[in-house]
Amino acid sequence: MIKASQCILLVEDNDDDVFFMKQAMTRAKILNPMRVATSGQEAIDYLSGTDAFADRTLNPLPFLILLDLKLPYVPGLDVLKWVRSRPELKNVLIVVLTSSREDRDIDTAYTHGANSYIVKPPTADKLNDMVKALAEYWTVQNQPPIHISETPT
Numbered sequence: 001m002i003k004a005s006q007c008i009l010l011v012e013d014n015d016d017d018v019f020f021m022k023q024a025m026t027r028a029k030i031l032n033p034m035r036v037a038t039s040g041q042e043a044i045d046y047l048s049g050t051d052a053f054a055d056r057t058l059n060p061l062p063f064l065i066l067l068d069l070k071l072p073y074v075p076g077l078d079v080l081k082w083v084r085s086r087p088e089l090k091n092v093l094i095v096v097l098t099s100s101r102e103d104r105d106i107d108t109a110y111t112h113g114a115n116s117y118i119v120k121p122p123t124a125d126k127l128n129d130m131v132k133a134l135a136e137y138w139t140v141q142n143q144p145p146i147h148i149s150e151t152p153t
Contacts, residue, residue, distance in 0.1 A: 007033045009062035011043040011079065012097075020124055021066070024131035027132050035059065040074025043067075044082055047089060062092060064138055069098040069105055069116075077108055084113035093138060 008030075012018050018036055025034060037043035039069075046053045053059040056148070069076035076098065083089050094108045095116040109117050118134075121127045 004126045006063040007035055007048065007060050009035050009037060009043065009065045011037045011040070011065060011067045011071065011076065012123045013038050013068065017068075017120070020127055021123070021131070024128045025135075027128050028132045028135045030131070030135050032064075035062065038072075038074060040071040042072075042073075043079050044074060046085060047086075061089070064095065066095050066097045069096060069109070070102050077105070077112065080109060080112050080114060094139070095134065 008025075010018065010021055012021065018038075022034065034047065037046050045051060046059060047061070049056060049059065067076050067079060071079070074082075076096065080094060080096070083092065083094060093115045094113065095118060096114045097118050097120060098105070099120050099121050100106075106117050118130065121130050
């Protein structure tokens with residue numbers, strides 16, 4: 001079971017989607033702290049611990065990344081490829097959470113190491129249901145690796 005102290009990184013540029021995700025996480029009683037990166041570049045900076053994200057006490061590595069594909073500056077698929085190229089991040093779970101239903105995006109996401117691919121639900125109620133299911137699976141049912149790196153190399 002995942003410790004409630006382990007954080008989740010939401011990589012999402014839409015303020016409304018961030019707001020509704022935070023609400024859904026609260027309703028699902030997910031205790032894990034959530035950090036938000038609003039661009040692909042910000043996600044990479046956060047994960048590499050650079051600049052404003054250098055303090056790992058304030059900006060811990062996540063056990064789970066919820067990754068949108070349609071992001072400014074660096075697209076989500078490029079973020080996915082970057083994360084999977086980093087040995088210190090190999091055990092981080094990545095759930096693509098995007099509006100794209102394109103077969104090409106789905107196949108490419110799995111090819112580059114996504115653990116799951118979910119199309120964003122169309123309503124707040126459906127989002128709440130999805131987050132509850134996500135929480136049940138990834139934080140209760142799934143048995144993650146014992147060690148997730150704390151310091152990038």
